[in-house]
Amino acid sequence: MTVTGSSTTTAARSPLATAHAQLSSAIEILGYDEGLHAMLATPRREITVAIPLRRDDGSTELFTGYRVQHNISRGPGKGGLRFAPGVDPDEVRALAMWMTWKCAIVDLPYGGAKGGVTIDPRHYSAAELERVTRRYTSEIMPMIGPERDIMAPDIGTDEQTMAWVMDTYSVNKGYTIPAVTTGKPVAMGGSLGRATATSRGVVHAARAALADAGVDLRDVRVAVQGFGKVGSHATRFFAEAGARVVAVSDQYGGVQAPDGLDVPALLAHVAATGTVVGFGGGDPIDNTALLALDVDVLVPAAVEGVLDEETAATVKARWVVEGANGPTTEAGDQVLADRGIVVVPDILANAGGVVVSYFEWVQANQAYWWTEPEIEERLEQRMLASYANVAHVSRAEGLSLRDAALTIGVKRVAEAHQIRGLYP
Ligand SMILES: NC(=O)C1=CN([C@@H]2O[C@H](COP(=O)(O)OP(=O)(O)OC[C@H]3O[C@@H](n4cnc5c(N)ncnc54)[C@H](OP(=O)(O)O)[C@@H]3O)[C@@H](O)[C@H]2O)C=CC1
Numbered sequence: 001m002t003v004t005g006s007s008t009t010t011a012a013r014s015p016l017a018t019a020h021a022q023l024s025s026a027i028e029i030l031g032y033d034e035g036l037h038a039m040l041a042t043p044r045r046e047i048t049v050a051i052p053l054r055r056d057d058g059s060t061e062l063f064t065g066y067r068v069q070h071n072i073s074r075g076p077g078k079g080g081l082r083f084a085p086g087v088d089p090d091e092v093r094a095l096a097m098w099m100t101w102k103c104a105i106v107d108l109p110y111g112g113a114k115g116g117v118t119i120d121p122r123h124y125s126a127a128e129l130e131r132v133t134r135r136y137t138s139e140i141m142p143m144i145g146p147e148r149d150i151m152a153p154d155i156g157t158d159e160q161t162m163a164w165v166m167d168t169y170s171v172n173k174g175y176t177i178p179a180v181t182t183g184k185p186v187a188m189g190g191s192l193g194r195a196t197a198t199s200r201g202v203v204h205a206a207r208a209a210l211a212d213a214g215v216d217l218r219d220v221r222v223a224v225q226g227f228g229k230v231g232s233h234a235t236r237f238f239a240e241a242g243a244r245v246v247a248v249s250d251q252y253g254g255v256q257a258p259d260g261l262d263v264p265a266l267l268a269h270v271a272a273t274g275t276v277v278g279f280g281g282g283d284p285i286d287n288t289a290l291l292a293l294d295v296d297v298l299v300p301a302a303v304e305g306v307l308d309e310e311t312a313a314t315v316k317a318r319w320v321v322e323g324a325n326g327p328t329t330e331a332g333d334q335v336l337a338d339r340g341i342v343v344v345p346d347i348l349a350n351a352g353g354v355v356v357s358y359f360e361w362v363q364a365n366q367a368y369w370w371t372e373p374e375i376e377e378r379l380e381q382r383m384l385a386s387y388a389n390v391a392h393v394s395r396a397e398g399l400s401l402r403d404a405a406l407t408i409g410v411k412r413v414a415e416a417h418q419i420r421g422l423y424p
Pocket residue numbers: 153154155156157198225226227228229230231249250251252275287301302303304323324325326350351353354
């Protein structure tokens with residue numbers, strides 16, 4: 001297949017190579033032809049923008065930003081904005097493609113999109129990050145909007161970033177348009193429950209997968225890689241549900257305690273120091289060793305590609321529940337499958353965030369706000385129903401959970417194309 005607009009010569013471990021391999025697998029299972037394959041593999045629209053920054057010290061730096069709308073057949077583009085030093089166009093394309101399948105799997109009226117800026121936010125002041133965010137937003141303005149493409153936080157961005165995007169967009173339009181972003185502060189149109197939604201969804205998905213094997217969450221040991229917005233709340237919810245969280249990490253390193261970490265004390269340590277490293281209630285562990293710990297459930301909740309052919313061979317967990325997007329490479333996936341390890345895939349396991357983003361968008365469009373119990377209940381229903389559907393297809397068709405989820409998502413998107421008359 002020749003795919004225009006995206007590199008097919010990406011290194012075997014790149015997120016885009018992984019995303020393309022996953023799509024190819026779904027296309028083969030579904031028996032779709034090469035024309036449809038090429039269309040589903042190719043982003044509908046992309047923009048690359050230059051972002052000059054006047055630094056606080058008066059010097060100037062230039063950054064590059066991207067927004068990719070992978071698919072918009074089921075509705076507007078939807079997906080996060082990432083600030084990280086490794087952001088490149090192919091990574092954003094992969095992340096946008098995963099958003100398309102994810103939104104379709106949990107049956108949201110959205111396509112898939114993603115954005116990124118190649119910047120390490122740890123090295124810039126809040127005022128500098130605000131200027132970068134506003135310039136990025138101004139540059140991509142023609143592509144976004146509540147009916148076109150709706151942004152949310154991802155790695156290196158947060159609710160403050162979404163407030164700046166929303167304000168920049170609104171000021172340019174001349175009136176307040178809260179529905180252009182989700183994951184905003186609750187005080188200005190954000191939804192209750194969005195900040196914790198991805199993590200709650202991860203725990204719902206883990207609980208459902210364990211239940212399929214007759215295992216209770218209270219009887220498992222969990223390791224979580226990544227202690228940001230997804231990993232930190234997931235750690236808390238696993239512990240609150242009675243699981244024993246025995247290891248966590250961030251990009252500086254990790255901490256383990258075989259009898260279980262004291263999670264409230266760990267959260268207090270991170271609030272005080274900004275890292276899990278140095279927590280007195282455990283021993284140091286590095287990120288690679290964490291993946292190989294003797295646990296029941298492993299939750300990669302940091303970056304892509306950490307479970308490759310080599311590291312997957314060291315995993316001792318029975319379940320890998322993907323909080324991060326794309327943590328497992330194609331080769332890593334095969335190794336895990338060969339070893340009988342159940343992978344609850346990212347496009348299902350971490351969909352809780354976009355589900356509550358959808359709730360936030362609906363609330364903003366109606367200017368009517370739901371209660372937290374309403375949101376939590378609807379999130380749980382959506383996650384469990386989506387998991388049940390994926391598990392059913394997996395059993396009925398003899399597919400891995402990833403292939404089952406992919407075929408559901410890809411099929412729904414292909415059907416939208418066919419019904420709208422865009423294909424054939
Ligand atoms: N936020 C959301 O709602 C959603 C996020 N996701 C995905 O979840 C993952 C995490 O996102 P999020 O929590 O929002 O991002 P954050 O920026 O809040 O946190 C990222 C975490 O990963 C750690 N990290 C970064 N690089 C590495 C590394 N090389 N090894 C180990 N840890 C590392 C960071 O460490 P440090 O704290 O030291 O910087 C931080 O703890 C991403 O894959 C994202 O796409 C998926 C769905 C929704």
